[in-house]
Amino acid sequence: VKEKTQQKEGPRIVFRVGKRLYLRPISREDISQMTVWMNDPDTTRFLSMVHPMSLEGELKWFENTETNKGKNVIFAIVLKDSDEMIGVMGLHGIDHLHGIATTGSYIGKEEYRGKGYGTEAKMLVLEYAFNTLNLRKICSFVYDFNLRSKRCLEKCGYRVEGVLKKQHYRNGEYRDDVLLAIFKEDFFPVWEEYKKKNFA
Ligand SMILES: CC(C)(COP(=O)(O)OP(=O)(O)OC[C@H]1O[C@@H](n2cnc3c(N)ncnc32)[C@H](O)[C@@H]1OP(=O)(O)O)[C@@H](O)C(=O)NCCC(=O)NCCS
Numbered sequence: 557v558k559e560k561t562q563q564k565e566g567p568r569i570v571f572r573v574g575k576r577l578y579l580r581p582i583s584r585e586d587i588s589q590m591t592v593w594m595n596d597p598d599t600t601r602f603l604s605m606v607h608p609m610s611l612e613g614e615l616k617w618f619e620n621t622e623t624n625k626g627k628n629v630i631f632a633i634v635l636k637d638s639d640e641m642i643g644v645m646g647l648h649g650i651d652h653l654h655g656i657a658t659t660g661s662y663i664g665k666e667e668y669r670g671k672g673y674g675t676e677a678k679m680l681v682l683e684y685a686f687n688t689l690n691l692r693k694i695c696s697f698v699y700d701f702n703l704r705s706k707r708c709l710e711k712c713g714y715r716v717e718g719v720l721k722k723q724h725y726r727n728g729e730y731r732d733d734v735l736l737a738i739f740k741e742d743f744f745p746v747w748e749e750y751k752k753k754n755f756a
Pocket of ligand 1: 598599602603643660661662663664668669670671672673674675676697698699702703704705707708711
């Protein structure tokens with residue numbers, strides 16, 4: 557699997573660089589690895605998908621994403637040291653009229669979770685969303701039991717805005733959906749602090 561997560565040939569494509577990882581656009585070659593992750597209950601229990609995801613379906617999704625670039629931006633999260641793709645992070649439903657979008661993400665393997673990679677990737681995506689796309693507010697939804705994701709978002713400056721009670725049926729019971737959001741002006745102090753800590 558590791559081999560498949562690496563860029564095999566051609567130049568190293570890098571869109572944003574952090575301390576330990578970089579973001580690049582996803583490519584068709586990433587879709588088989590993503591399909592593995594998208595069927596893994598250890599990952600999907602935190603996400604909204606409930607059906608099996610076929611490779612063909614995911615390839616169609618990829619084509620659609622390519623043609624809808626203005627509305628969605630999807631990044632591969634890649635380790636600098638090994639060029640291994642460890643997850644995916646996206647900005648969805650980009651709306652320039654209202655200046656909003658929603659973030660969603662996953663790190664594909666448990667061994668890479670809880671090591672700060674999610675936070676690092678999110679900070680890079682937020683910097684892009686606010687400083688390049690000129691968005692105003694970014695939202696994210698997490699299930700009430702996903703405390704790791706909630707903590708990761710809060711470290712980036714997101715705050716809880718509301719709770720949709722018993723919104724989704726997960727694992728045999730109805731669970732709350734928590735809406736978190738961050739405004740541009742609240743991001744910059746967090747970003748400055750982050751840069752001092754990680755890029756100084
Ligand atoms: C959510 C996700 C992207 C976050 O990325 P990550 O690299 O694991 O997150 P980080 O390590 O940067 O931050 C996680 C924080 O949560 C904390 N944490 C971990 N488990 C926790 C728990 N059960 N309760 C509270 N905090 C927890 C970690 O200690 C860390 O905080 P700290 O730096 O203050 O110690 C990743 O865990 C993941 O892919 N999870 C599965 C899929 C998923 O949940 N996707 C998001 C759907 S909304």
